Amino acid sequence: MRSAPTARRETGVTVLVAETAPLDDVRQLIPFLDSRAPLLWLRKGEGMAGIGEVLRLDFTGPDRIEQASAAWRATAAAATVDDAVRTPGTGLVAFGTFAFDDESTATSTLIVPEIVIGRRGSRSWVTRIRRADAPATGDLPRPTAFGDEYRLALLSGQLGGDGYRSAVAAAVERIREQDLSKVVLARDLRGHLPVESDLRRALVELALGYPDCWTFAVDGLVGSSPETLVRVHHGTVTARVLAGTISRGSDASRDAAAAAELVASAKDQGEHRFAVTSVMDALRPHSADLAASDEPFTLKLPNLWHLATDIAGMLSDGSSSLDLAAALHPTAAVAGTPRREALALIRELEPFDRGRYAGPVGWVGGDGDGEWAIALRCAQVTPDGDLTAYAGAGIVADSDPERELAETTMKFRPIMEAFG
Numbered sequence: 001m002r003s004a005p006t007a008r009r010e011t012g013v014t015v016l017v018a019e020t021a022p023l024d025d026v027r028q029l030i031p032f033l034d035s036r037a038p039l040l041w042l043r044k045g046e047g048m049a050g051i052g053e054v055l056r057l058d059f060t061g062p063d064r065i066e067q068a069s070a071a072w073r074a075t076a077a078a079a080t081v082d083d084a085v086r087t088p089g090t091g092l093v094a095f096g097t098f099a100f101d102d103e104s105t106a107t108s109t110l111i112v113p114e115i116v117i118g119r120r121g122s123r124s125w126v127t128r129i130r131r132a133d134a135p136a137t138g139d140l141p142r143p144t145a146f147g148d149e150y151r152l153a154l155l156s157g158q159l160g161g162d163g164y165r166s167a168v169a170a171a172v173e174r175i176r177e178q179d180l181s182k183v184v185l186a187r188d189l190r191g192h193l194p195v196e197s198d199l200r201r202a203l204v205e206l207a208l209g210y211p212d213c214w215t216f217a218v219d220g221l222v223g224s225s226p227e228t229l230v231r232v233h234h235g236t237v238t239a240r241v242l243a244g245t246i247s248r249g250s251d252a253s254r255d256a257a258a259a260a261e262l263v264a265s266a267k268d269q270g271e272h273r274f275a276v277t278s279v280m281d282a283l284r285p286h287s288a289d290l291a292a293s294d295e296p297f298t299l300k301l302p303n304l305w306h307l308a309t310d311i312a313g314m315l316s317d318g319s320s321s322l323d324l325a326a327a328l329h330p331t332a333a334v335a336g337t338p339r340r341e342a343l344a345l346i347r348e349l350e351p352f353d354r355g356r357y358a359g360p361v362g363w364v365g366g367d368g369d370g371e372w373a374i375a376l377r378c379a380q381v382t383p384d385g386d387l388t389a390y391a392g393a394g395i396v397a398d399s400d401p402e403r404e405l406a407e408t409t410m411k412f413r414p415i416m417e418a419f420g
């Protein structure tokens with residue numbers, strides 16, 4: 001006779017039980033969230049809200065994503081799952097956020113919520129997750145009213161406008177002199193949120209303002225990213241590469257002219273090519289038929305245009321979404337080319353640790369499928385309300401410091417609108 005499962009196996013793996021059941025249509029996910037510790041993954045009204053925390057797995061160091069992949073595989077293998085809905089995001093899931101730099105002091109984390117409320121297409125569901133030795137509960141959280149409105153001043157942090165222009169100029173010089181083609185340099189804004197601020201207010205602003213982006217909240221990292229690092233679903237892999245940016249025009253004809261200027265820009269096309277090559281090179285060993293859309297297309301966001309390329313293929317080696325995030329990170333859209341030299345220059349010219357900015361953020365399911373974005377257009381909020389936001393731009397040989405500074409200002413807009 002098999003003995004009842006205990007919560008922790010001798011191997012140190014926590015044994016979880018996950019049960020997914022259909023729900024009547026849930027139109028709004030954000031009101032269900034915890035106001036100070038929201039877990040969210042949302043695009044075009046579809047996604048998942050996580051409530052509570054049944055398991056947290058923390059990682060640091062150069063192999064943080066590989067460690068997370070292995071720990072998650074073990075956790076999923078030990079879990080019992082009863083999934084009556086069977087769509088991406090049902091069954092066992094973890095939300096995750098990873099530090100950008102191998103040497104970052106920021107922890108990389110997978111969080112398994114106690115409850116997931118999800119919505120995809122016409123289907124809504126609830127997943128309850130518990131440790132195997134804990135009793136099952138049937139209560140469903142209720143949406144709650146939002147806390148008071150707030151506005152905070154977001155001010156230049158460790159790298160202000162002048163410092164950023166100088167850093168870009170230094171990078172351009174280095175690119176002209178050395179064996180470096182592209183480096184992505186970021187600057188920071190800082191602010192402080194009043195005690196008890198309801199982060200759901202910022203999430204509503206982001207989700208309504210940027211519906212085509214991934215609006216996310218994981219362990220205080222809050223934002224709306226347009227860039228899909230990798231998505232794995234039933235043996236297929238997809239990615240959306242962005243690099244090359246121009247601001248939206250003030251009327252329809254200026255806007256069309258801006259998009260045309262972006263397509264015609266040799267500088268932006270070059271910057272974009274580096275990013276596509278880095279993603280193709282990282283994914284090719286995992287997919288025999290990997291293909292990229294022919295020419296970059298223009299992706300319209302409320303604040304700017306990006307050059308974009310979609311990549312898709314069948315997986316040939318059973319990699320999980322975390323395995324592929326590990327293979328891809330950091331792409332040339334957030335680091336540069338060649339990667340090692342670009343990372344060294346970032347460490348030299350940026351006077352801060354990027355934390356989770358520009359790292360993978362997303363979710364993974366018990367079968368390893370999942371969706372990961374690059375954490376852009378985001379801010380990290382600490383439990384005592386300190387907020388740091390970063391935005392960067394790809395620097396190549398003919399970059400102009402003033403224009404790159406203006407580009408970072410545009411990229412801060414989602415966070416300025418949500419918090420400022």
Ligand SMILES: C=C(O[C@H]1C=CC=C(C(=O)O)[C@@H]1O)C(=O)O
Pocket residue numbers: 184186227242243244245306332333334376377390391392393394395411
């Ligand atoms: C580094 C950022 O954006 C990247 C993604 C899209 C376009 C980019 C660019 O044109 O420079 C950047 O590579 C950021 O938003 O902080």
